[in-house]
Amino acid sequence: MKQVTDKDVAIIILNWNAYDDTFECLKSLEHLTYPYFHVFLVDNASQDNSFDKLRQDYKDGKFNVPITFIQTGKNLGFAGGNNVAIKEAYKQGYEYFWMLNNDTVVDPNALTPLVETLEKDRQVGIVGSKIYYYGTNKIWFAGGKVNTWTGACAHIGFKEEDKGQYNQLKEVDYITGCSLCFRKEILETVGYMEEDYFLYYEETDWNLKSSNKGWKIVYIPNSVIYHKVSISSGGESNPSPYVAFYDIRNGHWMVKRTQKKYKWITSYLYRYYKALKKLIKMVVCNYDRKLIRIKLIVKALYE
Known part of the structure; x- marks a missing residue:
């Protein structure tokens, strides 16, 4: 060494x-x-x-x-x-x-x-x-x-x-x-x-x-x-299904761990807006494995 x-x-x-x-x-x-x-x-x-x-x-x-x-x-x-x-x-x-x-x-x-x-x-x-x-x-x-x-x-x-x-x-x-x-x-x-x-x-x-x-x-x-x-x-044009899960869940975890409690509410509500956007994009861009993607988005909101 x-x-x-x-x-x-x-x-x-x-x-x-x-x-x-x-x-x-x-x-x-x-x-x-x-x-x-x-x-x-x-x-x-x-x-x-x-x-x-x-x-x-x-x-x-x-x-x-x-x-x-x-x-x-x-x-x-x-x-x-x-x-x-x-x-x-x-x-x-x-x-x-x-x-x-x-x-x-x-x-x-x-x-x-x-x-x-x-x-x-x-x-x-x-x-x-x-x-x-x-x-x-x-x-x-x-x-x-x-x-x-x-x-x-x-x-x-x-x-x-x-x-x-x-x-x-x-x-x-x-x-x-x-x-x-x-x-x-x-x-x-x-x-x-x-x-x-x-x-x-x-x-x-x-x-x-x-x-x-x-x-x-x-x-x-x-x-x-x-x-x-x-x-x-998977790249920007075809992200793997787990990308949406970590994106939705972890963004809220970050706010909870670094910000005052009054910001937790707006962050949580924003998760639903983000989930809706991802579901729409999944359809418009015709991503594969749609059922898996939907399940992971729901799981992210739960967690």
């Missing part, structure tokens, strides 16, 4: 049945201009042999980056899997942590401005990147907004062509877990991400709790990554 310095960043990447995406992500890290980092690749019990293949690739010298491989033994969800690696990196003494989706490719300068911002202002707890759709100049994320009355979240600049309109560093409501860099004090003052969300809203919950503790949440436009968007959940 190498000696960790206060400049070292633990890059946390979660793999689940995605050999090609994770391989490309790791290869892109070879070109980072920021030299002080170590990758913690954690696997949520993949069934496609991707974890073993990636580990063998590392032994064969195919990655020119330092990697620690961690196997969870079962699918712990987004927060659970990431937390395993974060805990290991924290135990080793890392000051900064960069959660990065495995279906991303990073610009060589992506990490440097994230660390510089954290070092410049000790009140900044979480920072994140400008994120494009993979292979395009179209924005997927330029900071996040949260309506704390309803639990509705939105990406600033979503699907806009980038013309420089979001090139200003600014405080935002949340940073997406697709590219989220934070200082270790977040773990010490807020704790780890809530694992029972399993998928969606866990990092938004975490951002809001951090903000409630006085930490600044900052979007950094000159940190750029490219995202293949929702590969593991």
Whole structure:
């Protein structure tokens, strides 16, 4: 185990049945201009042999980056899997942590401005990147907004062509877990991400709790990554049935866990509006497995 310095960043990447995406992500890290980092690749019990293949690739010298491989033994969800690696990196003494989706490719300068911002202002707890759709100049994320009355979240600049309109560093409501860099004090003052969300809203919950503790949440436009968007959940045009379940249920859980009680009522009522929209979209877009989708939406409202 190498000696960790206060400049070292633990890059946390979660793999689940995605050999090609994770391989490309790791290869892109070879070109980072920021030299002080170590990758913690954690696997949520993949069934496609991707974890073993990636580990063998590392032994064969195919990655020119330092990697620690961690196997969870079962699918712990987004927060659970990431937390395993974060805990290991924290135990080793890392000051900064960069959660990065495995279906991303990073610009060589992506990490440097994230660390510089954290070092410049000790009140900044979480920072994140400008994120494009993979292979395009179209924005997927330029900071996040949260309506704390309803639990509705939105990406600033979503699907806009980038013309420089979001090139200003600014405080935002949340940073997406697709590219989220934070200082270790977040773990010490807020704790780890809530694992029972399993998928969606866990990092938004975490951002809001951090903000409630006085930490600044900052979007950094000159940190750029490219995202293949929702590969593991079926993509934007054909989401898996469970996406609606976690979206409806977890949005309300987030409000209950981060906001005053009077906002719980409006959030709960909003779940029914959201469920109706999803049912209509299911019919209009002719999604498959309609009965399963309806059952999961009802189950989400119940929970």
